[in-house]
Amino acid sequence: MPTVRDVTFDLLRRLGLTTIVGNPGSTEETFLADFPADFTYILGLHESCVVGVADGLSQGLKAPVLVNVHTNAGLGNAMGNIITAALGKTPLLVTAGQQTRRMLLGEPFLANTEAEALPKPWVKWSYEPRRAKDVPAAFMRAYAMAVQPPAGPVFLSLPMDDWDEPMDDAEVFRTVAARQAPDPERLAMFADLVGHSTSPVLVYGGDVARCGGWEEGVALAERLKAPVWLAPLPERVPFPQDHPLYAGVLPPAIAPLGKALAGHDLVLVAGAPVFRYYPFAPGACLPDGARLLQITDDPAEAARAVAGDSLLGDARLALAALARHVAARPAHVSRPAQAAPVVPARDSSAGASAPNPALTAGQVFAAMSDAAPAGYVAVFEAPSSMAVFSQSSIGRITRPDSYYMTASGGLGWAMPAGVGHALAERDTGRNRPVIVITGDGSFQYAVQSIWTAVQHRLHMAFVVLKNDRYGILKSFAAQMGLSGVPGLDIPGIDIAALGKGYGADSYRCETADQVRERFAAAMAGRGVTVIEAVIGPDGA
Secondary structure, three states: OOEHHHHHHHHHHHHOOOEEEEOOOHHHHHHHOOOOOOOEEEEOOOHHHHHHHHHHHHHHHOOOEEEEEOHHHHHHHHHHHHHHHHHOOOOEEEEEEEOOHHHHHHOOOOOOOOOOOOOOOOOOOEEOOOOHHHHHHHHHHHHHHHHOOOOOOEEEEEEOOOOOOEOOOOOOOOOOOOOOOOOHHHHHHHHHHHHHOOOEEEEEOHHHHHOOOHHHHHHHHHHHOOOEEEOOOOOEOOOOOOOOOEEEEOOOOHHHHHHHOOOOOEEEEEOOOOOOOOOOOOOOOOOOOOEEEEEEOOHHHHHOOOOOEEEEOOHHHHHHHHHHHOOOOOOOOOOOOOOOOOOOOOOOOOOOOOOOOOEOHHHHHHHHHHHOOOOOEEEEEOHHHHHHHHHOOOOOOOOOOOEEEOOOOOOOOHHHHHHHHHHHHHHHOOOOOEEEEEEHHHHOOOOOHHHHHHHOOOOEEEEEEEOOEOHHHHHHHHHOOOOOOOOOEOOOOOHHHHHHHOOOEEEEEOOHHHHHHHHHHHHHOOOEEEEEEEEOOOOO
16 A cells, blocks of 8 residues: 555655755654655755755746755754745745654654744745645645745645555645736726826836746836836846846835835836835835836735735736737837945946955956856845945846845845755756855855755855955944944954865955956856955945
8 A cells, every 4th residue: 555655755746846955854764765766855954055945946947846854943944044935935845854743742852842833924834734644635735835826935844653654545636826817907907007107117026037027027118118126125136237228226215215216107016015125214105196006916015015006916917918008108218317226335446456455346246247158147145245236247137037136134045045046057958157146244154055066066156255244234333323233243264265175166366357267267167166255344
């Protein structure tokens, strides 16, 4: 008779979930025993890295991914990147082993007490099957929950003695829709409002990229001759940044964001929250007389919007429908003014080497731009250098599915997510190199990711901006007028030595020429490279 394991693995095959990203413990070994030859196991050395790798792999494949961590302690380690996956709407099936059912009442060692509560509220569904025979059906429901809009992570707690239980070969497989069409009547209302506006402006967010709406977003902008802003703190780039209608990235604060939209009578926000703010800067969230329309696949996102009317639905479908229903505007349009950087750049000069002992981030990015290939994937987590990066050639994203950033603001996501993207590039045959740009503070959260990249012989470069500090926190303290904040300096770390210890080709670079040479070699080669780029304390 088949076992729970047999039925479950057959279901996983039919769902396309044959890659498991994990870090095993004793409560997971019964699940992984006699691991099938047609499945692939990707080992991460820390549970936060495991979830980050799965997140990047899922985004790169545009498909859900199965994650396996170790009971309550492993799930706790994973929570930071589970939060990022939730805010980034990445469909992950996160599983953790549970102690043997026959001992659970006494709460033995490694028991995950209240397992369903631990990952909430950052998973869409959390469940521990009441019977061993419910495990396959629980996986099917978890898959359906993960992929349905808004997509996101789900969690299953799986007792370790369930897997060898006999059960009938039950048919639990079914298909579910993963896209939601907008309501036709409300869509017609939106089209009428857009068509009758005198000066519309478009704001695109990560959902436009996630649903594959790059071309539809461009088509609507060109039909309306309307400028396009990216929503604040964009985790994806959904619009070409070399397009004449590209206006920049909206600042993540109330008053400057409202000011950036001045002169427009209608603001159409597609695939983004309204709005994602960070520092408190009181003022008007919209210019006087402006009306806001929002397109989102998330009812909760629509409910918490600070202004405007909402339309629930897939952004790609809605943008395509709007383009069909609104009249084309006159061809002449002036290039929109670019947004001011969120974080002011101190020095973005592109000289061959800095006059001072240390580089600036701008010089690092300029050197990388000189050696960048035609196609690449950039994964970014250097907060204090975000504005400078966006102004550089390598940071100007002109192709879809080429840029990714944490959606939560938590550190330690980009490095493992970059590994996941590199796995996806290899497995899909696209074979674009993956470039992870990270600060030296962020680097410490996920340094173990390098090992996984090396073991899988991925084509990656980790470029680490080293200024011996949490630069973004120093900038924030200065902006808020704060002084005497401890814990903002992190001296004495040899980044290149750490990279070498995990098996990567690793180099310390102190001039732009060195960065250019090492980065060019990394892009031309096929392995994993760590570049420690030493920048000055004020070299954002």
